[in-house]
Amino acid sequence: MTSNVGGFAAVVLAAGQGTRMKSALPKVLHEIAGRPMVDWPVAAALEAGAARVVVVLGYGKAQVEAALELAGGRVETALQAEQRGTGHAVRCALPSLEGFEGTVVILYGDVPLLEASALEALVGARGAAALSLLTCRTSSPTGYGRILRDGTGAVVGIREEKDCSDAERAIDEINPGVYATDAAFLREALAALTDDNAQGELYLTDIVAAAAARGGARAVPWALESLSGVNDRAQLADAAAVMRRRIATRHARAGVTIRDLARVDIDAEVTIEADAVIEPGVVLRGATAIGAGAHVDVGCVVTDSVLEPGAYLEPYSVVTESRVGPAAHVGPFSHLRPGSVMGPRAKVGNFVEMKKTTLGEDAKANHLSYLGDGTVGPRVNIGAGTIFCNYDGFRKHQTVLEEGCFIGSDSQLVAPVRVGAGAYVATGTTVTKDVPPDALAVGRIRQSNKEGYASRLKARFAALAKAEKEKKDAQEP
């Protein structure tokens, strides 16, 4: 989606460490809906039609650069080696914009909820003025720069909180830090900045007074909900909650049944087709794709996986880097580890763990099994408590169960091993050598019944218990 305000350049400031996060990770790499925070304003700028985006990096530059989505070359980075303030940071982006005339949008990398529509409104509002900026009213302005207006209501500047007088601190209109400027004006205004302020920094916010002085600072009021800055981890959690709700709402509007919009956690890249059902407490992460009519029940966690149409995850199942086939069924309480692939209508019931194993169509493992490093053919039935013994302490080995074979409960398949098509493994068998097709494998001690023994045995045990009790009673005073 691109808009009609295209052709502008955007600068995203992301060089700070973010000390208030108290983190070894650079602030802008903390994630919101599975994406580094900085990717959100970059994506908003691109969606609003930015022809190019310059991201200013400093603290942890290599690490941030590696995580950035470069959007096919439209995103580039600039270095601010020393963090001397937001104005200084924009100065560091100027060499990348050399020769560029027109609108430069400036935003901060710690404002993840910003929508493209806000940028479109902002760019549209600038017109021929030197600058336009978003502003917000809020009952809790703490931490933000305050908007200063004159008697006529015109914006005359921004005062950082640390530089505010008591009266200024009481102002409830704040600077969310999103600006559209004319490139020529920006170069001039940045050159004139000084660090004569409480933090000894070059404040970008001072360009607003410079624009006002020439009659050109246009304010665009916008809701704070989508503009709140993330400076600490409480604000990070708040922003993530807003984003979660936004993503859930988008899917619901597109035809997904989301039972409770506030109690699902769906990453940005996840795709869900219409008529899928997502129950409360579900977490869908990474590049997960959910097919039409699939049902993800309460408490499931699905990461980088595909659920084909009509697949059903019963509650509390965990699926990672796996594929659940059409109308296949998992859980409750089952675990598909990386490399699990279930064919059409295949079923794993409760307490089944799979890893690097393929189940053919209509194959079943209904209860309590470990299926690791296996290939299971169509219509195989795996009984309760079956274990693929895939690891000898040094290497992993394959178990192959051919089409239509039957594995009795409590069997162990000591890999490498193959059970032929249609073969039958009797309950409780430890399979250590290949079973030919259509053969019966039995490996257990033959049962013998001793007639009338049960009552004699019980009488003997009862007598022993009685004698022990009498002896103990006699010892007590």
Ligand code: UD1
């Ligand atoms: C800034 C604004 C404040 C506004 C608030 C909105 C200034 C002086 N103040 O304050 O008016 O209300 O954002 O959220 O602009 N950065 C650099 N290099 C630097 C300093 C900062 O790249 O030298 C980056 C940071 O990584 C961050 C962004 O700029 O992504 C904002 O910096 P931060 O220190 O969070 O500014 P605030 O104190 O929040």
Ligand code: CA
């Ligand atoms: Ca901030």
